[in-house]
Amino acid sequence: MTDPAFLVIAAATVIGAILAIEARDLVYGAAALGITFLGVAGLFILLDATYVAAFQIAVYIGAVVVLILFTVMLVGPVKGEAPIEHRRTSLMTAILVSLMLGIGGSLVSSNAFPGVDACGASCDLQLLSQTLLLGSGSNGGYAIQLELLSFVLVAAVIGALTLAKTERKA
Amino acid sequence: MEPLSSFFAVSIILLAVGLFGMTTKRSAIRILFSVELVYNAANLNIIAFSRLRNPPLITGQIIVLFSISLAAMEAAVGLAIIILAFRLNSDIDLRKLNKLKG
Amino acid sequence: MVDLPPDPISMTIQIMTSPLFLKIAIFPGLASIGIIAALLTWLDRKITARVQLRIGPQYVSPLGGILQSFADLIKLAFKELIIPEKADRFFFLLAPIFGMVLGAGLIGLIPFSPETLISNLEVGLPVFLAFVTLSPTLVLLAGWSANSKYPFIGGLRSLFQQTGYEIPLWLSSIGVVMMAGSFNLSKIVQAQSTGYVLFGVHWWFIVPQILGAIIFLVTSVAEQERIPFDLPEAEPEIIMGWQAEYPGFLFLAAQGAGFIKLYAFSALFTTIYLGGYLGPGPLPPLFWSIFKTTVMVVVVILLRGAFGRVRLDQLLRYGWTLLLGLAIANIAITYFLIEGIPAI
Numbered sequence: 001m002t003d004p005a006f007l008v009i010a011a012a013t014v015i016g017a018i019l020a021i022e023a024r025d026l027v028y029g030a031a032a033l034g035i036t037f038l039g040v041a042g043l044f045i046l047l048d049a050t051y052v053a054a055f056q057i058a059v060y061i062g063a064v065v066v067l068i069l070f071t072v073m074l075v076g077p078v079k080g081e082a083p084i085e086h087r088r089t090s091l092m093t094a095i096l097v098s099l100m101l102g103i104g105g106s107l108v109s110s111n112a113f114p115g116v117d118a119c120g121a122s123c124d125l126q127l128l129s130q131t132l133l134l135g136s137g138s139n140g141g142y143a144i145q146l147e148l149l150s151f152v153l154v155a156a157v158i159g160a161l162t163l164a165k166t167e168r169k170a
Numbered sequence: 171m172e173p174l175s176s177f178f179a180v181s182i183i184l185l186a187v188g189l190f191g192m193t194t195k196r197s198a199i200r201i202l203f204s205v206e207l208v209y210n211a212a213n214l215n216i217i218a219f220s221r222l223r224n225p226p227l228i229t230g231q232i233i234v235l236f237s238i239s240l241a242a243m244e245a246a247v248g249l250a251i252i253i254l255a256f257r258l259n260s261d262i263d264l265r266k267l268n269k270l271k272g
Numbered sequence: 273m274v275d276l277p278p279d280p281i282s283m284t285i286q287i288m289t290s291p292l293f294l295k296i297a298i299f300p301g302l303a304s305i306g307i308i309a310a311l312l313t314w315l316d317r318k319i320t321a322r323v324q325l326r327i328g329p330q331y332v333s334p335l336g337g338i339l340q341s342f343a344d345l346i347k348l349a350f351k352e353l354i355i356p357e358k359a360d361r362f363f364f365l366l367a368p369i370f371g372m373v374l375g376a377g378l379i380g381l382i383p384f385s386p387e388t389l390i391s392n393l394e395v396g397l398p399v400f401l402a403f404v405t406l407s408p409t410l411v412l413l414a415g416w417s418a419n420s421k422y423p424f425i426g427g428l429r430s431l432f433q434q435t436g437y438e439i440p441l442w443l444s445s446i447g448v449v450m451m452a453g454s455f456n457l458s459k460i461v462q463a464q465s466t467g468y469v470l471f472g473v474h475w476w477f478i479v480p481q482i483l484g485a486i487i488f489l490v491t492s493v494a495e496q497e498r499i500p501f502d503l504p505e506a507e508p509e510i511i512m513g514w515q516a517e518y519p520g521f522l523f524l525a526a527q528g529a530g531f532i533k534l535y536a537f538s539a540l541f542t543t544i545y546l547g548g549y550l551g552p553g554p555l556p557p558l559f560w561s562i563f564k565t566t567v568m569v570v571v572v573i574l575l576r577g578a579f580g581r582v583r584l585d586q587l588l589r590y591g592w593t594l595l596l597g598l599a600i601a602n603i604a605i606t607y608f609l610i611e612g613i614p615a616i
Contacts, residue, residue, distance in 0.1 A: 010180045017184055020203045021191035027416070031363070033203050034409065036184075040210045043177065047221040051395045051455070052231050052238075054402040056213075059238050062405030062438070064206065064245045066431065069412055071249045072199060075256045093193045097186045104182030142232060149239055156243035163250040 006046055013039030026072040034065045177218035184211035196263050198252050202245065209241040292390070300384050305376050305532060310341040312531040316573050323577030344524070351520030359517065360417040367414035368518065368525035371407065375532030378403055382539045383458045385549045385557040396457040397449065400540060401442055404495060407533075408434040418517040429503050429584060436591040437494040443599035444487040447606040448477050448544045461548035476547035480609055484602040485545045487595055492537040493572060494591065496530060500579035503587065538568035 016036035023029040037060040044053035184207050191204030213234045220230020259267060287293055295301055314329060318336065321328025329337030355364060381396045383389040393399055408431045415427015449455055452463035464476045478485045494501040518526055542548060542564040551560030582590075 006176065010176070013180060014183050014187070017187045017207050020207065021187065021195060021200055026197070026199055027360075027363075027413075029200065029203060031413065033206065036207065037210065040184075040214055043180065043214055044217055047177070047217050049217050049221065049231050049234075050393060051398055052217060052234050054395060054398040055235055056238055058398075058402040058405045059242050060206075060210075061409060062402070063435075064242050066409050066412060066435065067246060067249050068199065068202070069409070069416075071252060073416060074253060075199070090194045093190055097190045100182060100186045100189070104179050104186075145236070149236060152240065153243060156247055160246045160250040163247070164253050 003046075006043075009039050009042040009046065012036075013043065027069065030065055030068045030072060033068070034061050037061050037065070174218055174222040177214060177222075181211045181215040181218065184208075184214070196265050198255070198264050198267075201264065202248055202252070205248075206241065206245060209237065213237055295388060295390050296380070300379055300382070300388060301390065302376060305379055305535070308535055309528045309531045310345065311338070312535060312569065313341040313344075313527065314338055315569070316531070316576070319570065319573045320577055323574065348520045348524045353521065354519045356419060356517055358419045360419065363413045363417035364517075365522065367410050367417070368522050368529060370410055371529030372525055372532060374403055374406060374410070375529050375536055378536035379532070379539065381457065382536070382543055383461060383548060384539075384561045386458070388558060389458065392456065392458055395455045397445060397455045397460070397544070400457075400536075401438075401445065404441070405438055407495075408438075420517055423517050430497060432584070433497070433501060433503065433587060433591075434495055436588055437491045437595070440487055440591065440595040440599045441491040441495065443596070444484040444491065444602060445544060447481050447484040447602050450603070450606050450610060451477060451480065457543055457548075460544050461550060464547045465550050476545065476550070478545040481545065481602070481606065483598060483605065485541075487599050487602065488541060488545070489572075491591075491595060492541065493575060494587070496533050496537060496572075498530075498534070498572065499576040500582050501587065503581060503584055534569060534572060535565070538572060539565045541568050 013036050016032045016034075016039055019032035020029045020036060023032055037056065041053040041056045041061075044050070044056060188204040188207035188211060191207065192201050195201055195204070216230045216234050216237070220227050220233075255267060288297075297303060314337065317340070318328040329340035331337060331340075332343050333339040355361065378400055380390040381393065381400050383392070411430045411434070412427050415423045415425075415430070418424070448460060452460040452467060454460065454463070460477075465474055467474070539561075542561060546564045546568070548564075549557035549561040551557065551563075
């Protein structure tokens with residue numbers, strides 16, 4: 001791990017994630033979540049996925065964080081998080097999480113994925129910087145999938161509006 | 171270029187933090203934070219694998235574009251549900267919202 | 273990376289004289305952004321004054337008060353910072369500074385000439401627009417953190433306005449991308465001289481994309497919260513909206529962030545619609561790009577003197593229905609321009 005940019009961005013991501021769930025005030029948690037999203041976008045840029053990074057910033061930080069902040073301001077301050085009551089659940093969860101981290105740590109050595117040839121300087125980056133989704137090269141077109149996605153978006157918007165609307169008294 | 175295992179390590183740490191938040195916290199909005207963390211961990215994993223195989227594929231990036239859009243939609247609907255639950259119960263402590271009535 | 277000599281002093285000297293560092297620090301980077309923000313403040317006040325048949329800043333220097341904004345900078349730097357007691361200090365202090373950093377980052381993506389560009393990203397246009405979508409979050413946090421009604425209302429209004437006008441902004445620039453065939457801002461500029469042909473002439477994209485250019489101009493003025501879209505800052509009613517509680521130097525930072533965004537949006541408009549650094553003959557390309565950017569800045573400033581304020585419901589209605597529909601119509605028109613009418 002000799003790349004300082006990767007270390008800084010990965011550290012910011014992880015610290016943001018931990019702060020997001022542990023901060024007492026939900027607004028600080030939402031801002032820390034925004035830092036995490038920025039960190040993940042930075043990792044995308046390190047992986048030559050610049051368009052996806054721009055999309056991540058625009059959608060997650062530009063829309064999801066705003067929605068979360070809105071809801072936090074509407075729902076109001078929680079009356080203080082009480083101490084954890086179910087100690088057994090959180091203990092089991094902590095053991096599970098440590099197991100996952102342990103497995104992850106053992107995979108950090110580069111012998112873990114023997115079949116995958118880490119792509120060095122010989123990668124064809126032109127292929128990766130193409131961003132035209134419709135009919136680019138050997139991928140075929142993704143036009144139909146995008147249209148279906150727009151239907152899902154309409155359904156989600158209608159659902160959210162119906163759930164959150166207030167009854168107007170005539 | 172960092173080896174794949176470093177990106178995998180970050181993705182697993184995010185997944186672990188998200189899972190811990192999802193199972194341990196009582197406020198519904200914190201659980202939504204954890205869900206978004208898990209989404210990000212998965213997206214990071216897909217992009218890392220698609221970039222660091224030889225020859226690289228762009229399919230991973232396209233999958234992640236769809237995944238980001240769907241995650242945003244799910245967050246919107248989830249927040250609408252939280253607002254509705256707050257309006258009906260004046261409380262979003264998930265340990266108290268365990269009745270289907272109302 | 274390049275070979276750096278191991279001695280720290282000569283390493284520093286070598287970094288500081290490398291062309292990239294000079295570009296980031298001097299032009300089109302940080303120092304020139306500061307000076308340009310100050311000059312744009314003066315230009316805004318002077319042109320607005322002349323439109324309103326006043327004189328504007330005139331005392332600070334014999335050249336029409338051009339050093340007025342530097343005088344304001346010195347004055348505001350010495351003022352006492354009064355922060356409201358219950359305000360959330362972290363976000364309160366952070367938001368204007370982040371706004372300036374954001375604006376400065378936007379300028380790094382614009383190609384001012386084939387040599388003086390800081391970064392030539394393959395996906396420069398989406399990255400620019402993605403950083404624009406960061407500003408509603410900052411403004412909401414700034415308005416909330418002051419813990420007072422008027423800034424919060426102003427912050428919410430600003431959030432609605434900026435979020436609603438982002439979609440027509442993105443969609444109207446897609447027409448340019450369709451014609452140029454790339455997201456790269458340098459390639460978009462090149463395509464306006466060697467690419468798309470209409471009736472045998474290489475037009476700048478403002479001609480075939482006139483509808484898109486108008487939509488882009490309107491939505492970018494809405495994104496910058498300038499008059500006629502200055503409802504979040506409505507001076508007589510809610511006293512500068514989300515900036516109401518900002519004292520001294522932070523107020524300057526908030527205003528400066530607004531003018532840096534003006535500069536960045538005007539530069540983007542000239543890059544994608546007016547042909548960037550293209551221009552005839554003997555004058556260097558850098559002159560043309562700065563000249564066209566200045567023309568666009570003056571156009572946006574003149575809009576301030578010409579229009580009244582748009583009401584909130586009108587603003588939201590026109591942003592979400594009229595402009596969105598026109599932007600989609602622009603994409604359809606662009607498709608037919610590219611493929612030709614028999615492609616129906």
